[in-house]
Amino acid sequence: MFDIILKNITQRKLRTGLTIFGIALGIFAVIVMGGMSEHFNQTFDRSISLTADKIRVFPEIGFGGGDLNESKAREVKRVTGVADAYGLLQASLDPESLGFFGGDAVIGVQPEKFPSLLRDTKLTEGRFLTFGDGYRTVIGSSVAREFNLKTGDEIQIKSKSSLRTSSIAHARNFTVVGVLEYTGSFFDNSVLIPLKTAQKFYERGDTVSFILAVPDQGVDAEDLSKRIELNVEKIKTFSPEQLRKQIEQSLVVFTLITISAAVLAAIIGGLSVMNTMLMSVSERTKEFGLMKALGAETRDILFMTMGESAIMGVLGGIFGIIGGGALVYYLNDYLASRGTILFSVTPRLLVISIVFSTLLGIISGLYPAYRAAKMSPMEALRYE
Amino acid sequence: MNEPILRVRDLSKTYMQGKIPVHALSDVSFDVQKGEFLSIVGPSGSGKSTFLSMIGLLDKPTSGSVFIDGVEVTKATDSEAPVIRRKKIGFVFQHFNLIPTLSALENVDIAMRFARVPKSRRRERAIDLLTQMGLRDRMNHKPSELSGGEQQRVAIARAMANNPAIILADEPTGEVDTKTRDMIVELLRGLSEKGQTILVVTHDIAVSAKTRRIITMRDGMIESDRMIS
Known part of the structure; x- marks a missing residue:
């Protein structure tokens, strides 16, 4: 069934390309924003562990x-x-x-x-x-x-x-x-x-x-x-734990802002998948009706349509990671010459990105797939 | 006499058009034996397409029953219907209905995929069927690269793929020229002579004249049922 899915995807190259680009942009944002947030978390963790044993004393x-x-x-x-x-x-x-x-x-x-x-x-x-x-x-x-x-x-x-x-x-x-x-x-x-x-x-x-x-x-x-x-x-102390909590709080806000911006971008990418799939499903109404007449089961149709959207999600994820990774690499390189580094693309971030883009593809394909699968073969065949 | 391959008993279908009931089929009953090549004819609105949908499990009757190969298909649940469709029935449509993105070979192959036939057997069978249809050197062409007659032959090969108990053909020559029409009818006739049961719905007299039995429908009922010698 995989070959048929691939055929369907490659059949409409421009549309598929644009959809994948939409997801890739979202994942690009996840990598860049997430990379920034990961970097701050890492710096914070290392800084804390270097000074974890000490209490800070400040003027009141x-x-x-x-x-x-x-x-x-x-x-x-x-x-x-x-x-x-x-x-x-x-x-x-x-x-x-x-x-x-x-x-x-x-x-x-x-x-x-x-x-x-x-x-x-x-x-x-x-x-x-x-x-x-x-x-x-x-x-x-x-x-x-x-x-x-x-x-x-x-x-x-x-x-x-x-x-x-x-x-x-x-x-x-x-x-x-x-x-x-x-x-x-x-x-x-x-x-x-x-x-x-x-x-x-x-x-x-x-x-x-x-x-x-x-x-x-x-x-x-x-x-x-x-x-x-x-x-x-006339002094105020900050125990390592208090310091950790305080920095964590400000980091949480920062992480939330960056991640939600990235997630928003990715969801927009997901909507483009849903749009493409809905369009593609309604274009192929007759095809799905025919498949049902040929004895295709609901799960066959679900698998085919969701497979398409999942593949678009995965491809979008891969391209997004490549694009985001490249930008982060060059930005880090540039920033390093100015004494700072802003991004860390961690394995965790990569896994999250690819899982997220795949899930996004699958979830966005869910409704179009459901529409395709529940079509009555009779009505679908009459559809012109 | 053997058990008929298709048994139709008191089949009725009533649609509601707004609040007015329309009796598309009223108490239709008949039997079809294995290997028969029969046609159902009648003017538009006589109920022949509705009838075909009932046998093909594409629609549910209001009352009555249809048995294919001894199985009462009208009682099939939504989950059983696909299994019956792919095991017992082969469809041939007026508009060929091939999947445009797939080659001739893949169009035949896909019917067997849904029937969970292993890949090696599928390919072998698809090549064999297309060869029988005289399309051996056209197998890797897409439907858009095939003539109407070739497309319909691919569709017939697809209908045959899972060795169905019966082939249901809905106006199979409705979109081809007379020469191709004759060729397709001959092909179907040849298949029936090899033991394949074929039911053709048509309003082309030239087609029905080539079949062995003609059932004429009018206003949702059987008007006549005659054998041609």
Whole structure:
């Protein structure tokens, strides 16, 4: 029966082609939008797993607003169950041109805290920062690619006064001493510099953006997070779990928006299949009547018509994946040269796309097939 | 005498045209023996096409029964009907009704597909039948590439494919020239001589004259039923 299905499909080449194109466009959208969403989920997962053991301590007022004195780190460290606590200063690498998704970030960190901050992340070249390094930096893999930097090269960091909104206060070149391996986390877009240098450069005195608290072995991070909040004044803590939940919430919204846009596109593709099949079924009314007169059973007719729509779905899916995959590949390639990657076409996404397009084909063919199958052979044969 | 291959008993069909009942068939009864070549004739509206639809399970009678090969087909359920159609009945239509996208060979083949005949046997049988119809070198042509006579011969081969108990032909020569008509009638006659039961509905006297028995219908009833020697 498969050969007859294929014959019917290839008989009306233009119509079949347009229908498949409709589905392909939908699946194209699923791949591109889904790829974006998958990438963010992956980055989030990797970033979380890199810092999953640490509690974040923020000034009470908010994330960016209030000042957090470095001395607070010592207070946090004194809380029972805290193994270590240290401040980080975070700023945008180029405050004038904020990237699409936050862009690259400068992170000021005490050189001796590198192993704790980066866990087992390795360097592809050079060395980590050491005590006494001034205007030196270790950069993430995406930053290295974006600016085409190697150890020994210089990278310019700009700072912006918080009072004046548009002008650059000053800029300064930092020497790259090391490049981090690819982690798939936000560290790829980081420029790590010594905390003291950062505080001086950004004119932040003794303040930091947030403090990371490392719990003792065997200490529950959730409990400890609450204890820190009780013991240290004017701070707010984010346990790894809270952080995960918060990011997940914003990711869910993002995923919903991207996926629903893609699904909408795919459903429109599905409607085009239904339209084509309805047209094709009504054109072949007589043919189906004849088949029934020849002894075809309802399931034969259902199989034939739904087979046609399913094949169009599968083909649409394949072309959509190829098209979407190609676009994602070239976009990633282009974006990588600018220091970021936006899409991940995961095996999961591929499976979802092909299953979705096939189901779309089958479901869209359901009603036309039903109409074809329930036709009375008598009426169908009389139909002109 | 043997059990008749087709037995029609008190067959009636009443349509409702709005609120007015139209008696398309009224108490029609007759028997057909195996290998008979008979024609049903009559003016338009005499009920001959309605009658053919009843035997072919394309429509249900209001009352009465039809037995084909000892099976009461008028009692068949919707799920049994396709099985009876493909095992007991072969259709030949006025407009040939071949599937335009399929070749002659595939058009014969498809009837056997529905009967779940294995592929190797289907091909062999289709080639054999088309050869019998004199279409051996036209097998891979599409209906649009065949003449009316050739198309109808493909249709006859298709009707024969599953060795049906009876072939029902509805105006099989309605769309062909006289020469082709004669050829098709001869072909059907030849098949009946080999033991195939054939029932032809026609209003062409030249066709019915070649059959062995003519049933004339008028106003849904049998007006005459005579054998031709």
